[in-house]
Each structure stands twice: as C-alpha cells, then as structure tokens.
Amino acid sequence: MSWLEGTDAKLSTLPTEQRQHMIKLTEAHLETVTDLLDAGRFSEATGRRLHLPASSLASTCGWYRFDQGRHYAAGKLWNAAPSNAHTARDRDQGAGVLSDFAYQAIWLGKPESALEPLSQALIHTRHPMARSALHLRRARAHAAMGNAGACRTDLKAAEATLLTDTREPAPSWCRWMSTADPAVDSGQCMLDPGRAKEARTRIEEGLSLLPRSRDKTRGVFRTYEAQSLLQTREVEQALAVSNESLDVAQRIGADRCVSLVRDPGPAFRPYTSVDGVPQFPERLHLC
Template sequence: MHEPTIGPLLRAYRKDAHASQGQLAAWLSDRAGRPVTRNEVSRWEGESRLPTPFWQKHLAAALDADADALRRAVDRAKTKRRLLQCENHQPEGGDVQRRAFLGAMAGLAASASWPVLPQPKPGQRLGSSDIQRLLNETARLRRLDNYFGGADTYKLYATVLKETQDLVRNASFSSETERNCKAVIAERAQLAGWAAFDAGLHAEATEHYEISFEAAKEAGHPALAGNALAFLAYQKVTFKKPSVAMAVASYETAKQHATPRVRALLLERMAWTHAVAGQPNEAERALAAAAETVHLASDRPEPDWVFWVNEDEIKIMTGRCWTQLRRPLRAVPILEDVLGRFDDTHARDKAIYLTSLAHAYLDAGEIEQSASITQQAIDLAAGVGSVRPIERITKVTSRLRPHRSLTAVSGVLDAAKALPTAR
C-alpha cells in the first residue's frame, strides 16, 4: 500500500483527534504564537499549499503525530506535484513523443530501470534512423533533470551511457554514422556527469565530462567539446579554485561552429567563472555578450541540449554574478523579477537561485527579508535529490546565525535543521 501524501495524512490525524479544521487552526495558533486560519488548514489538506517545516513541527505536537512521518508526506506531495507538472508538459525537441516521455517519468518514479537498448547482432549496421532514435531518447532523458535531482537520475543516466557505449562498440556503421554515435555518447556522458555533480559524486562527474570531451573531439563536434570543458570549469568553480583559462577555452573551442544559444550558454558560464575569480569587468562583458547572443537568429536548428537557454536564464546568471561580486543593488532587482516567474516545480533550481537572492539581501543589510527568502529555499529544497541546494542554504544560514535574536531568523535556522546535512 502506498504511503499517503500530506493532505490525506493530515486529514486522518485531525479526524482521529475529533477536531474540525477551525479547531486545529486555533490549537496551532495558540501553540505557535502565530495566527493560522481554518482556510490555511483546508489548503494544506487539499495540498494547494504545503505546511512548512515550522508548521509541520506544530502540527505534530497538536495532533500527537510523528513529525518525521509528516515531513515525508510533504516530500511525497512535492514529488506528486512534479509528476503532475510533467504530465501537463509537452517537451520540445523534434519528434520527442509525450507518451514516451511520460513512460520515462513513470519508470523513474517507480525506481525502475530505463528499458535496455537493443544490442546489435554481430555485423548489424547502425544507420541514420538509429541515430535519430537515440537522439529522441536523449531528449526525453534530459528533461527529467527539470524535476528531479542527480541523486534520483544518476544511476539511470550512467546505465544508459554504458548501454550506449556497448551498443556502439558492437555495431558496424559508416564513418559519418560513427561520428554521430560519438556525439550521442558525448551528450549522454554530459547528462551522467551533471547528475553525478548534482548528487555530490565529484570524481564520477569529472570522469563523465572527460569521456564526453574525448567523444566530442572524435565526433568532430566542437560545440559539444566546448560544453564538456564548460562543465569541467563549472565544477572547478564550485569545489576548487576557478579556472578562468578553462572557461575561456570552452567558449573559444566552440564559438566558430556553435549556434547562438550554445554561445550564450558558454558565455554565461564563463561570466560565472570570472565572477567567482573576482573579475567584475570581465564578468560584465561576458554577460552582455550572452544577453545579446541569445536573441540572435540562426539558419541552423539549436541542439536539444540548450533547449532551456533563454533570456530569463541569462538574467538569472546575471543576478547570481552580481551577488557573487557583492553588488546587491544590481543583483536584487534582476533576481526578484525573474524568480517571480520561475515555476516552483523546478524546485532544485529555484531553491539554488533563491539563495543568491538571500545573500544579496544580506549584503544590503536586509536581514529579515533574507531570512524570508531563505525559508522559501528551504521549503523547496526539502525532499529534492540534490546536495547543491543544501550546500547553498547552509552558507546563507551561517551568515544569518549572528542575527538569531530576530524571530524571523531563529525560525529559519530551526527549519534548516530538518534538511539533510550537505556532504
């Protein structure tokens, strides 16, 4: 029997306590010292809104319930929301079929493995239709990252990469098809590398990115090779010293052959490296170039692996760079604007971006507003299979801790304790 999400579980606890929604609201208001209405309890039970860790704690006390059970039920509700969002989402990218995409989602949610790729018989020849099938399947795989963290997707991506390598190793093909197969391996190795990075598996991520770079070179695909270098540079920025040389090389490798969105992506990642390295002028130039480039027309189709790159993506990176450079007056308006349009179903990414906004408010001396934004990030990060939001929230809360005498800050610090410990 499936465990319930928070709405049915909360309803069951309340009925066992022989309480109405209004009575529960009154109990909570008395216990928490903060007002909560009957309508809010109704929204929790209907899951149009979910109780935050603060209210989960007081619900557990008021209803004599298991606090961990409530937290897990909220996490299941968040996963349910993301799956429903996927059902209503028609993925872009050529012949990617909605039914197949939903099949992938259902398989992942059930922890089932991706269907094993058919292995060629000795001497079987791969052709253009096989390449297209592999590209379509890669597009479906890529969209899982919109809704799930690397801890959820890494095993799937790594398995599919290995199956693809085995498929290509045992097949025969023309020289052109061989190059196209190598490009597919490069794309899938980048997926596996990104998921490993997101899950905190940094040695595995580096290995996959290096496999991608070599495969892209063998394919004669400079844009994919540049993207592999950009991933490696981003990893160095996050966990080691920033490698400006590698970030610049990623753009230089690809720029002559890349489409506008690919160039914009590599430029914004280069800008981030400059920002972390404390180079504001270089970061600003790269951001300006990315903002201009993303709108350029092209007579070539954009590759699916940049389907998400648009004006808002460049704005988010711009706000993050200005936060990194401690320019809150430039960062806050940009991040407030774009995050107001950012869908909560992309919980991991929005939680990460909100922490940049929280840092910017701290730099501006707006402590309580920073705490409020951090609470939003905590609510989104709960149950997400990624170490990155936790790591970023931890950095914000460490800066908030000297202000724990403020009620808003103490509540956020308590809520952060319920999150898993970052590696």
Template sequence: MIPQPPTALPRELLDNEEMQRALATHDFGTVFRLARSHAGISYSKIAAECDIKPIRVGTLARGEGRITSFDKIVEIADALRVPGHMVGLAPRPWETDNSPAHTHSREIGPNVRRRTVLQVATTTGLAAALPALHRSPAPKRVTAGYVDQLRARTARLRRLDDILGGGDTYRVYLSEYQSTKALLRTARTADDTRRRLLSLLAEQAQQAGWAAFDGGRPAEASSLYEESMAAAREAGDSSLLGNAFAFLAYQTADRDQAAEMAARSCATITHGTPAGVRALLHERMAWACAVANRPADTERALTAARTALEEQHGEEQPDWVAWVDQTELDIMTGRCWTELRRPLRAVPVLTKALARYDDAHARDKALYLSWLADAYLTAGEVEEAAAVTGRALDLSIGVASVRPGERLAPVLAQLGQHRELPAVRDVMERAGA
C-alpha cells in the first residue's frame, strides 16, 4: 500500500456534501477548515504538505482569497489525497486499488448520494458532478501517432462547447489539459513529438480557458491563456500563439489594451498561416476595434477576415477554427456595427445570419440575439427589441454560462424604461421569473 501523508482526508470526509461542493468549486479555504474541524488535521500540517505559508492557510480558511494556480491545485489534491475527478483533474498516480478513496476515482460510489451530485451540478455544472472521462493509460514512450490520437480526442470533446456552457465543460477541458501536462513531464519523446505535444497542450489550455471565461472564471481563463502562450512559443506554433493573444484581447476589459493585444495576435500571421486562422484573428481584431470605437479599423479588419475566408479553397484547417464560417463572420459584423451604434448596418446582417443559426446552439444564439435587441433599441424599435430579448431569455434557460445573463442585463435595463408597452411588461415579467 502507498504510504498516506499526514494530511490525507478520510473517506467519510470525502463523502461529506459540503466538502464535495468545496472541492468541486476549488474553495480550498472551506476544504482546509473542514479538514481541521472534522479530521483534526492542523493548518500547520496542511501548510507543510501543500507548500503554502501557514498564514496563507489561515486566511483562506477565513474565506479570504482563492487558489487559482493549476500546479498548486494538483499539489493540494495529492497532499490531501483527493481523487482527481473531485477537483477536475485526471486520476492521480496514487489512485490505485489499495487507495482508501479508490471508489471515488472510478465511479459514483454508494456513499455519494444523488442529492449531492445534483447539488454540485446545480452549483458548478453537470460535468463537475460526474467522474473523470475514461482515458486509456498513456504509453511510456509517446509517439507522433499517439499525439495525433490525443488531438483527435480533443477535437471530439470540443464539440461539447456547441451545446453546453463553460460551467459544464470547464472540468472536462481542464482535466484533458492537466493530463497532457503530466505526460510532458513523465513520458519519453523525440524532439519533434515533444513539439507536437506542446502544441496540443497550448490548444487544450485555450479550450479550458474559454470554458473558464464562459463559466465566470476570468482569472483562471487568463492564467490558462498565458500558459497556452508559453507552450505555443516553445512549440514554435505561431497560429496558436496568435489565438492566445486573441483570447486575451477578447476578455480584456481595458479597450485600448484589448485593441493592442488583438493587433499583436494579427502580427503573428505569416504566409504559412492557414486561411481559417487568419479569418479568426482578423475578426477578433475587428471586435476589439469596435469596442474601442474605431470604425475605420473595424471595417478594415472585417474585410481582411472576409478575404481570408474566401481564400480557403479546400485548404486543411486546424479543428479549433472549424466554427469560423460565413455565418459566424456575418454575426461578428452585426455585433461590431451594434457596438459602433450603427443599427441600420447591424440589424439586416444579424437578422439574416440568425435566421440560419440553429437553436441547438442555445448559448451562442442567446448571446447573438442580445446584440440584435441592442441594435433595435438604438434604432428606437422598442417592441422589436422586446420580442428578440424574449427569445434570447428562452434560449438562455438552463445554459451553464454567465455571458447571456451579463449581455442581457443592460438590454433589460434599457427596456425597463418602456414598461408602459405591453410587450415590454411581458418580457420584464419573464426576466423576473
């Protein structure tokens, strides 16, 4: 049997509902507090085993601050013997048949009550309440073919983002990223294969970062994008490096800084950059310029994105840009003109694009409808704005993403000034419900 550290949490504490919620949400202050009160594990022992300053453990236990470093999350999970799936990681190396918490690493055991699973699902998303996805043991020597298999798996899992929000997918994507990161530390690889693996790590970090951003975890998203940038640089992958800059620009609150970051993303474009990647980087540049109220630069970037799309001609594209098509670019065009307060340009293009956009992509369609509603309000078409907002509200129900609500809040605030209209009263009542 593998020796247990002095901070290993007993099985009955891992079955505790409050502990499970705290682990699922990375609320390690509550984890430390419960470890001391329920298992008698002192803060000094936790500090020593987790390599955290004792005063920091105390402040976390009082609810001050958060642990967001992924390496530190791994270190805490190992020190407390928390099965990987409970904190969104792949199974840890010590999760063997003779581990006291073994039942947690393979299935939802009899002690994990259905009520607990549903509570975690409601709080942190469906994926956080379920065990880690099945993954075959990695070989000791990683080949280029094996990396291709991992990339294909990443592409399949990316499709979850089409129908689920980041609150549901974050743990899944983070686990994949952590697994590849561990593989880079432990597996033997040729130099070229290692570069491929680093490129995959950069791609997975971006996917996990996007889910974090969508699920309301901006600090985790920024950290993942930074790690992606480092991996892309080491791999020599300029396309993924540019996309990391574009992701950072998209979530940066400072408008001038976002435009500067987007410009840096476009600066990574070379003659060898795939057309789909160029289209994505240019459309993100257009958005950053629109938010910064630079209409001429916005139009130039949109034209560059459209030209890039037209130049694909059957050229093989990375899977991570497969979603960038004519409809997506039309929607981005409408969003940009909405931000620039040009409703006569925004409404027609958004209306046509959203008419061919499937309701199955509920999160994204709810978001895009919010810009159409915004454009109608700018044009003074209040009843049309109310109707579109109602559709967006219907689509956003049950979606594990913070963004539809954030986007619809200012639209509803503007609509609230017109409560005398029956259409507005109706949508405001639905929003309140």
C-alpha cells in the first residue's frame, strides 16, 4: 500500500512537461489500483486507502485527456473520481474533482454549469489554499457570465484565503497555487468587460510570480496577455506573445492550449501590414 500511495503521489505531482511522457505509466498504475479494488481482498481501512489513489489517479489521467482536447474521455475519468474520494472519506479530494469539472465547463464556454460544482466544493473543503482556488474559478465563471459584483466578491475571497496561515498541508490537487494565480485570473476577468489596460497590469504581475515548473500555466497565461495586447492594438507584442504560447503548447503536447492560441487568430486579420502577421495563420494551420 505504501508503494502504491507513494507512486501515485509522484505521478500526480510531476511538472506538466514531464507528465506527457508518463501518461502510459500513470494509466497502468490506475488500472492496477482499480483491479485491486475489483478483485483484491483487504480490510475496510485498506480499502479506504486504495480508493484515494484511485480517485487521485483518475483525476490526473483526466487532465491528460483534457489537455489533449479529449473532453468526453476526461469527463469519463473524472466521473469515476468523486465516488472513490467519498469512499476514502477525503472531502478535500472530492472538492478537487468538482473543481476539475467546473474548470472544464468554463473552458468549454459553459460557465453557468460551473457555479454549482464550485459552490458544493467550497462546502466540502476548509483548507485556505483549496478555498482560494475554488473562489478563483468561481470568479472566472461569474466574469464569463457578466456577473461583475459576484466576480469581485470571489476574487477578494481568493486573495484573502490564500494569505491565511495554516499548519495543515494543502490538498495535492491545489498545491500548485501561488500568488501568481489570483493576479492573472483577476486580469483575465477584466478582459471580459474590456478593461484591457488594467487586465494587462495584473497579468504581467502574475507572470512575474509564476515558477518555471508551471510552463503549461505560463503558456495559458500568455494567451491572456496576448488578448489584452490586441485589445490595446499592440499588435507586434501580441504576436510575439502568441508565438511563445504556441511554442509552449506544442512542446508539452497540450492540444487544448494550441486551440486557445488559435481562438484569437482572426483578430490579427486587420493587421496584415505588421511584420509576421501574414505568416501566423499558416503556422496555426500546421499545428
């Protein structure tokens, strides 16, 4: 059991760029744990211990599929994770899975579907870092729906709870959280109502705080920066940032991040006289 738990912890906390090379091993580990649950003989206490890596590994494998743009496959894996977390009596892990579903809903342009899972997750976790991540994602959902007041409330809660001192270790699903995340996500929330200059300031602040180990997140954040630059017609810089984001997305094998770079591509069309702009659609086409 200790080996199974330790291997789960190592596979689930690898940097994104390393995870893409370990997907088959992670899926095999999930299959091993699932087989043990289906056919093994163990005590109730050991069963609870087995259900926790089953939930954690399903969540991790779901993120692989999500990054590949395989949303149905990701959802299928995430559907298996909450019941395992419940059986393991780990409310924090269950809250993390609800957060995964919500993030996917926001990504797919269905922010209204994210509100209930995030509100439920906030009921089920007490750790400040987990609550900060949940408030942050709910703020993004509110921003996408045009709920400015609710968005501001959640952004303030995200920043306040992240600074709350605690001796308890953060749940594994949100240990990546840092002060970079509220900064960038608040900037992204400002983009929706067109507050581009304010958004850019916050996004740049967040990018400066982001650790190098989070390159996938950096690539996503840089696409937000490109959007803010396009809104203020700083086309050359927006193009440079978009190309950098595309480089990161291709290197880490994240098709959904490539799609994120592709989405604002049409906004470059009025600027074909700017050096490099005519070539950008061709590069996107080859991805």
